[in-house]
Amino acid sequence: MAVYTEVGDDELDAFLADYELGALMSCKGIAEGVENSNFLLHCEAGFFILTLYEKRTSASDLPFFLGLMEHLSEHGVTCPLPVRNRRGDALGALAGRPAAIVTFLEGRSIKRPDSRHCGMVGEALAKLHRAGEGFALARPNALSVDGWSQLFGDAQARADAVSPGLSRVLADELALLRREWPGDLPSGVVHADLFPDNVFFLGGALSGLIDFYFACNDAFAYDLAICLNAWCFEPDASFNITKGMSLIAGYRRVRPLSARELDCLPLLARGAALRFLLTRLVDWLDTPDGAMVKKKDPLEYLKKLRFHQQATSPRDYGASQ
């Protein structure tokens, strides 16, 4: 949950005066996202989300994120659409922070997705990859191999306190991934964080995607590997191949995967597992006990990593060649 910044009445009114949304009737801090402060606004023009970007979101990346949501909306992806103010700007400042207003998206995220949801997510991911073509801006993935090395450096000395032997596992995995990480896969704009939290469903259909604040340019198949990690494991960390099959088949209905992309899936899935293992580990180590923020268990991703380490073929994920 996330409301880190309090916004004064007058500064909010002054900020909104720049927009053509009519009078503000209510403003509620909402527990959505973990990096930024989010408020649900009810204005005469309807419901909107106001986001104040806190320090973990780099201000220089905001034109990429906001521009991307605009580009994707224009190309058929249902995602929050940034609202431009009277000067034509999607990005403003409020309470000393960069701030933006986006449209409110109906729908509910699903805590326990089934294979039908996975199929819809695969399709939506491929549509997003296609829709991102032609987007003018680019943003390298700060959380790819080099980023993992930095995170490992931060956590290395303390990792064994979380799980004995973890530091060794991470070092070995990182070395292997540095050596074998493929640099030649079809790439473009990826979401890079398409967890169940960030996908809305309504009336049995996928109704939209949110939270583009990790979006970047990277291999499309890596984004698929992130989704395999995020959507296809059971609570006991066992991989559900029916869900994997459904996710991959959904993806391929919209964007074909090359033989090379398929072959790389086990390795990409290892990388994706390591990425979330490392960020969760650093958050785990750096968040004080008793803090109300819900710490996500890094070891969930250690278990997932172990699955990927023994996978040898895309068939292990439910992909037919």
Next chain:
Amino acid sequence: MAVYTEVGDDELDAFLADYELGALMSCKGIAEGVENSNFLLHCEAGFFILTLYEKRTSASDLPFFLGLMEHLSEHGVTCPLPVRNRRGDALGALAGRPAAIVTFLEGRSIKRPDSRHCGMVGEALAKLHRAGEGFALARPNALSVDGWSQLFGDAQARADAVSPGLSRVLADELALLRREWPGDLPSGVVHADLFPDNVFFLGGALSGLIDFYFACNDAFAYDLAICLNAWCFEPDASFNITKGMSLIAGYRRVRPLSARELDCLPLLARGAALRFLLTRLVDWLDTPDGAMVKKKDPLEYLKKLRFHQQATSPRDYGASQ
């Protein structure tokens, strides 16, 4: 901010199936209230607030709180109206907790109220006191003199760590209030927590009152004294007599204050200041450092108490006799 409990998709659907609100289109945890978990629901029938009552709200008090909101709504107070399910119940259970749905109230709370707002609050408070007449249930105020003694017992040994000498000040004040607390003032249902957070304004008018989870039976003038504490001090802890005047005059436009009630105001204001000083102090001492919950400064109420200690007449609050 408050979302302490996660609600599963299926249990939420099952809970809502008991209501005639149509399909659920979105559900967002909101940062409102500090004791319970609150969600903003968008159903086909409109927007509603779902509250899960956490352990600090006693389940046995819920019929009083929910019944009161219903009674007040029927008697002209704009406040959240509990929605009854198909069985006619306003109170249900969800995620192992008592749960209720109430109507969504438009409006914004004002962080920096001016004397105009204070006048409207005084009026609304008196209307609430009148509207509460005839409400069938009763609830003693657990946070009156006896409750303060208990809180002091909890905090006594640690109080001086927060401010040197605080324990002595609290002991003396408590002794005086125990001795002099009036038991014979006109009483009835009071809100007991009508802080700016809990009052909504819209288009320059007061649009509603929320958060009745401290409501109880007590002296009306004590409720007014709570509002004097909550609305009429400046950020530097100086009392703004223009605001006090406006608040009291607003109140008296709707419900006259007797000479005895007016005479008791300084004492009641001391009691109200001690009540919030003590609850904030206990929260301050019991909340771990680094917790994301925003701790309210108990010493703000020590400063207010000092003001009340030197007040000798209701005129010090802006009341004309």
